[in-house]
Amino acid sequence: MVTGASAIAQQSESGQPARPFLLVEGWFDREWVSDLYTFTMDGRLIKRLTSEPLPTNHLVTVASGLGDPYFVANASALYSLSLRHNLLMPVHAANVGVVAVAPDGRTAAFVIAADAPPGTPYVAPQRARASVSAGPPLVLRVTPVIAGSPWRPVQFTLPPQVIPTEMTFTPDGGHVLITHWPGEHTAQLLMVDLKNGASQTVLAGDDVSYYQPVFAPDGKSLLAVREDFRAGRWSIISLPWPVAGSPAVIVTSPRGVSLSKPAFLADGTRFLFQQEETLVRATLDGKSVDPLTGTLDLKDHEWLPGLVDRRRPTRAGWMPGVVIRYIARLEWRERSNHEDPALADLIVIDVQTGRRTTVPMPSGKLLAAVVVEQGDPR
Numbered sequence: 001m002v003t004g005a006s007a008i009a010q011q012s013e014s015g016q017p018a019r020p021f022l023l024v025e026g027w028f029d030r031e032w033v034s035d036l037y038t039f040t041m042d043g044r045l046i047k048r049l050t051s052e053p054l055p056t057n058h059l060v061t062v063a064s065g066l067g068d069p070y071f072v073a074n075a076s077a078l079y080s081l082s083l084r085h086n087l088l089m090p091v092h093a094a095n096v097g098v099v100a101v102a103p104d105g106r107t108a109a110f111v112i113a114a115d116a117p118p119g120t121p122y123v124a125p126q127r128a129r130a131s132v133s134a135g136p137p138l139v140l141r142v143t144p145v146i147a148g149s150p151w152r153p154v155q156f157t158l159p160p161q162v163i164p165t166e167m168t169f170t171p172d173g174g175h176v177l178i179t180h181w182p183g184e185h186t187a188q189l190l191m192v193d194l195k196n197g198a199s200q201t202v203l204a205g206d207d208v209s210y211y212q213p214v215f216a217p218d219g220k221s222l223l224a225v226r227e228d229f230r231a232g233r234w235s236i237i238s239l240p241w242p243v244a245g246s247p248a249v250i251v252t253s254p255r256g257v258s259l260s261k262p263a264f265l266a267d268g269t270r271f272l273f274q275q276e277e278t279l280v281r282a283t284l285d286g287k288s289v290d291p292l293t294g295t296l297d298l299k300d301h302e303w304l305p306g307l308v309d310r311r312r313p314t315r316a317g318w319m320p321g322v323v324i325r326y327i328a329r330l331e332w333r334e335r336s337n338h339e340d341p342a343l344a345d346l347i348v349i350d351v352q353t354g355r356r357t358t359v360p361m362p363s364g365k366l367l368a369a370v371v372v373e374q375g376d377p378r
Contacts (some may be wrong), residue, residue: 020326021046021377023069023318024346025059028364034058036069038083041326041348043360046377049081059368060098062318063105067375069318070099070108078110080145084376091145097125097138098167100176106149109142109176109194111164114157123163138163140176142194156197162190166211168321169375171219171241177202179211183210185229187211202243210263214321215241216268221284223250223262223271234259234275238284250286265351266324272351279329279349292354323351330366 022039024204029035029048033056038211039045050057062069063080070080070091078092078099097111111125114136141155150173159166165187166179174194187203187209191257203210209227216222219241226235226247228340230254253259253275262273270283272292277371282289330344342364346359 006316020324020373021067021375022328022346022348022359022369023059023062023067023372024366025057025071025368026361028362032056036071036081039359039361041357041359041371043346045362049083053081059318059370060096061101062370062372063101063324064103065374066105067107067372067377070101080108089145091143092141095125098164098178100167101145102149102169102173102257103171104149104173106144106146106373107142107151107169107173109140109167109169110144111158111167112139112141112155114139114184118367132312137161140164140192140197150246151194154194156192158192159190159199162199166213168215171215175220177213179213181209185209187227189213189224203239203247205219205264210237210247214262214264216264217266217322218268219366223264225259225262227258232256236262236282237270249281250284251289261319263320263327264322266322272323272327279327281351292351293349293356318368321344323371325350325352326349326371326373328369328371330369 011206016047020041022041024037024039025034026037026038027034035051036049036059037376038049040046057071057073059071063190065095068080068082070078075095077090077094078096080089080091091108092110092112092305094112099108099110101108103317113123116136123135123138125138137160139155140158142151144151162180164178164180168177170177170191175191176194178190178192179187180190185207188204189210190199191202192199203224207229208227210224212351213222213224222239223242224237226237232257233252234257235249235252236259237249239247251259257276260274262271264271270281272279272281274280278291280289281292327349329347346361346366346369348357348359348371
């Protein structure tokens with residue numbers, strides 16, 4: 001996830017403010033194979049980032065401040081790609097679960113399967129808790145990806161039956177916060193210390209779930225979604241960071257109306273969230289809650305990253321935690337011809353004005369899109 005945005009006008013090497021660009025995953029050039037691309041904000045191709053011999057490539061997260069994508073190739077290897085230096089770096093030569101990048105972009109953390117003795121059930125890192133009844137615990141690995149990282153490669157065994165479905169670094173870079181579903185309707189937030197692997201519960205409750213956490217730009221607070229399964233209500237809650245006291249409810253939805261994925265605006269006093277299919281902007285005191293757009297036409301919920309999927313770890317780690325000016329959404333549309341693979345339009349929303357712009361994309365199938373507002377598309 002893109003986190004920790006702190007400079008609204010980041011300078012490029014030429015001394016000019018960095019311009020936002022689009023990082024896109026889609027089936028455009030290879031049939032049934034996804035590749036990564038960069039585009040200008042008006043839809044002009046900057047660069048195709050992946051091609052043969054790499055197989056299908058799934059975007060999993062984006063490095064803070066750099067715009068560098070992390071992706072899994074054919075469910076068999078994790079890579080990072082430096083856009084500035086055009087450098088592809090293998091991070092892990094096996095399948096991984098959730099992935100997170102430290103606020104300074106120098107360190108990555110990801111979940112992998114443990115080495116299982118012969119005859120021991122294998123637990124895949126991308127499988128959901130509900131599908132795991134036995135087998136060794138999963139492993140959290142931390143590794144430097146850029147020179148200057150304070151970490152050496154290290155790994156810790158996670159508690160038994162913990163299958164992370166989301167993960168993000170804490171602002172100090174010394175811990176990760178993971179979402180874990182110990183029950184079908186209860187999600188908890190656990191914090192893991194990267195020095196010793198010790199874990200502690202941050203938010204939990206009976207028949208109450210906490211998920212989709214995001215840290216404020218100044219690192220002093222945390223937003224998350226709270227779901228009360230029995231009452232059928234969702235809330236956005238705020239918690240001081242480091243943890244002090246109980247969470248405060250900012251926004252509560254009508255019964256049966258879901259809320260999802262909060263994202264801070266760069267000023268740290270406002271945030272975005274999705275209420276059903278409507279993108280909403282609110283203040284941290286909850287006194288101002290305004291729809292930012294009309295209803296988004298999201299017909300195919302299989303690919304909607306804002307919805308919680310209890311079956312498997314999220315693919316939406318690339319969604320921004322801090323938005324400076326623009327946010328991208330995929331708007332699904334009916335097909336006039338069932339053979340047409342172009343199932344979605346790419347919509348860019350100006351979070352200051354609410355203006356929606358449809359960005360033209362090549363013929364094909366869009367799978368993911370994010371506006372990179374601090375980075376170099378070269």
